[in-house]
Amino acid sequence: MAYSSKVLDHYNNPRNVGSFPKDAEDVGTGVVGAPECGDVMKLQLKITPEGVIEDARFKTFGCGSAIASSSYVTELVKGKRIEEAMTIKNSAIVQELNLPPVKIHCSVLAEDAIKAAITDWKSKHEKDEKSAAAPGKAAQG
């Protein structure tokens, strides 16, 4: 199977590889896929209190198309509001990277990773709101 030039470009020069501290307040982490399925994506988003994605990092275990999908997604989400990022569809990734039908699952995984990372960030902030409502506990922390 021949790879598209965009897949090759992302595979050879992956954007935004790395990790943010998982426990940081402004970081949402999404880990999707499973090793026995041959794909695991970790996507981390740094999000402002106002809900704007400032920065993104990824690490991916998977085929070249999985690596390219996650690399592309880190570029795609930067600067977007989380509401807007939540509406990103896998079809946008398929189109940009020219993925063949057998690789569509890679784009689905990348879409899931965005949603998982934002959900993780939101859950951290729900906790904030709860701890803000209980000042005694917050003071201890």
Next chain:
Amino acid sequence: MVKLPIYMDNHATTPMDKRVLDAVLPYFTEKFGNAASRNHSFGWAAEEAVDKARNQIAALINAKAKEIIFTSGATESDNLAIKGVVEFYKDKGNHVITCVTEHKAVLDSCKALERAGKATVTYLPVDKYGMVDPDDVRRAITDKTVLITIMSANNEVGTIHPIAEIGRIAKEKGVLFHCDATQGVGKIPMDVEKAGVDLLSASAHKIYGPKGVGILYVRSRGPRVRLTPIIDGGGHERGLRSGTLNVPGIVGFGAACEIAGQEMEQESARLRDLRNRLQANLFERLDEIYLNGHPTERLPGNLNLSFAYVEGESLLMGIKDVAVSSGSACTSATLEPSYVIRALGTDEELAHSSIRFGLGRFNTAEEVDYVAERVTAEVRRLRDLSPLYEMAKEGIDLKSVQWKRD
């Protein structure tokens, strides 16, 4: 500098040896006759060439020339052996014994017979090295068993099965024994008498011969093996395989067998050294790599490794100037990782991470060193990209993680 790209996928196919090509070429042009034309010199020349090849091939496996049936390749030979025996001996029984790591040509022939209600099949397991236990073969035999079909050496992990022992059991129990020796013939010694093999499949293009030609050895005495043909027509090859003989292909197969026989001893020693050099190079430089297959009972040119935390297809992509293959799901049409590697009890994750290096006649030490260098660099790069490697380094047990599957 080594010449790129490097071909190191010699279990898939091999380039034709120039000496084989020289032998073959006249049979496309001036010696183009039909070996079945009995009444002119064109036909006689072709028939003579086919006879010579039949003898060359028979000599390599210690068979008689008349026991060699030409086919289009080992897939056809496997189909003919398995379907032909089951059909012919249907009054005697309907049970076939094989093993889970056989080539699809064997497994799918068995499955086709099961679907048609013509046979029941026992698929024997293999041990963690990919080897079938002869005692399992013995225990699986019933009074309905008509055929045992076990390969000589596995095409993915290179494990060499104890064929002679299985042959002895088959003789003792009066059951026919077919051996798919596609990966073994011409690379490791194969003697159908010593091994007690009654039917044997082999293919020319795996031993530096042309594509599109194979053989089925069919034992003529002790016992005389009978088959129902799967292709009907002009009654070529003693009625077992109709169709005009592929004379240039057959000539090439004969020449390839003669060369393989003459050079086997030195060549297998050379390949073993190269393979061990590649293996040692990689194990020295990289942690968490695992050998798939048997540590010693393995084809000299085979090296199948799993590189933990790195997916096989992405690794192939990174070493694009080196032709090897992977057991990763992404390289197969079925989206399942290699059934052979999984049958060894290897974790699915490591099956996705497997790479098969197949060294052959034209590989050099220089190429081996280049490949080791490239693979090491790419595995390191991809591990830096791998969330699994990061988690493992943090001390997280990947088996304890609750993965979110799609």
